[in-house]
Amino acid sequence: MRRKTLLTLVTVFGLAASPAVASASQPGGWEGTWTASVQKPGDGFAPNWSVKGFADQTVRQVVRVSQGGPAIRIQLSNKYGSTPLSVTGATVGRTGPGAAVDSLRPLSFNHRDSAVIKPGGQLASDLVFLPVRPLEELSVTLYFAKPTGPVSYHFAATSTTYRASGDHRADRDGKAFTETTSSWYVLSGVQVVDPNPRRDVVVAFGDSITDGVGAAENSNDRYPDELAERVRGRFGVLNQGIGGNQVLFDTDLAGEAGTKRLKADVLDQPRVRTVIVLEGINDIGFSEISFPGVPPRPRVTAAQLIAGHKELVRQAHAKGVRAVGATLTPFKGAGYYTEYGEKVRDEVNTWIRTSGVYDAVVDFDKVTADPNDADSINPAYDSGDKLHPNGAGYKAMAAAIDLGSL
Structure with missing residues (x-):
């Protein structure tokens, strides 16, 4: 048990010292626990938020992981974007009732609060110390201060996504999130640290x-x-x-x-x-x-x-x-x-x-x-x-x- 704990600490701290990267396939102890294939923005089979995008709005998205780990990172995609995508800030936590969230953690990108994803690109967050269990639900919250224009998304989430006006990435009770949809936006993956990959x-x-x-x-x-x-x-x-x-x-x-x-x-x-x-x-x-x-x-x-x-x-x-x-x-x-x-x-x-x-x-x-x-x-x-x-x-x-x- 002591050897396993030491291996976990070495792996986690080693990854924490590494910068965020755009490649989903980079090794180093990361494994996928949740993904969604991104699609071109469009009205699709039903109206959604992908074509208009977001401006001074916060989007909270719920996903369920498949395997657990001692720490995680998220992946964001601008695969179908024609302009750079600015993400002003992001958080992640354990999902509560509705849009509520617990154990909230701020996310960083290359050790900065904000990030810009180039057209056609993707970006991984830095490691965040949030231990997750198999089959646990997480809420990922993204704040877009500047108008994004159309965004890459996944239409059929079969999961409720929440939106609020202004910056509510740190809100825990979720009361500001008064709009809902059934698609995921920009978020394309969650990965966990595996000490014994x-x-x-x-x-x-x-x-x-x-x-x-x-x-x-x-x-x-x-x-x-x-x-x-x-x-x-x-x-x-x-x-x-x-x-x-x-x-x-x-x-x-x-x-x-x-x-x-x-x-x-x-x-x-x-x-x-x-x-x-x-x-x-x-x-x-x-x-x-x-x-x-x-x-x-x-x-x-x-x-x-x-x-x-x-x-x-x-x-x-x-x-x-x-x-x-x-x-x-x-x-x-x-x-x-x-x-x-x-x-x-x-x-x-x-x-x-x-x-x-x-x-x-x-x-x-x-x-x-x-x-x-x-x-x-x-x-x-x-x-x-x-x-x-x-x-x-x-x-x-x-x-x-x-x-x-x-």
Whole structure:
């Protein structure tokens, strides 16, 4: 125990003496405990604060970590910004009721209270001594004194974010935070110090079903959340899902194609061992309908999607990352369902199950299917749109993952 305590102190103080860096992948004892893939500012599927940005306003955002540690740092992103982003100040603490916060700590950047993030860049805070437990909720508060213009964000947080006029980063009771939204802004990650670092982080990568659309607000019922509850902090579980994202195609609405964003969102994260890939249903569905923000294109084929999955596996293996393939879940009755699309889904799922290209397979299709109609989602797991699972469905998906495959 004494040796472990000494190792922890050496690691923490060593990192505390190091300046904040822009690279998420820098080693040195850091591991991811929470992430969100950032998107271009836009009205998206619903109004939000990303396009207008912030001016003399404070934003308080709630996240739940997957693994614990003796100290933390946060990561901020200006990936899609066209001008430098000024962050006047920031704090972090343990989440209380609503916008309230406890154990509040000021954050610094290169030993300064404020920071400027260059266009396209990201920035990590300095280490802050705030011990966190697995599955604990943290509130990260950012104050923007100057107008930011449009900001990078993550649309489908399924978590309440709070806003107040003026500088309220040090407020504990949260009473000034009278406005709310369900997206995250600028915040892209939380990392913890691991005194005995090893390559064991698992990243869930995909679309809205990985993102947790269909789960209840503030429930932390996304399938990666449920997986994190199963492992109880033995390793980090990161969520890099984006609602509407596709394997093959970029959209302003839902980000770069999976084959393009895998590097930044997964492979550049520190100490990633395994990626779980659940993606492709939007490539199928959006090629069948017209939808704002999604350019029209010819129907996608199973061969094209399979080639995209092969590319994802190739990239993962090139970095020594294990790839687990997840079968595409049922979507009969969803807004973009067609019989042709179902045929493509079946072909892709058969390939995922039988090709041997993935290192392991989790059969989310079978887990979530209606016992009386395999092309439809089980009514007990349906959030209501015939596409996205509810909390019970996400829990069943996480329970189906063989922990030994990770």
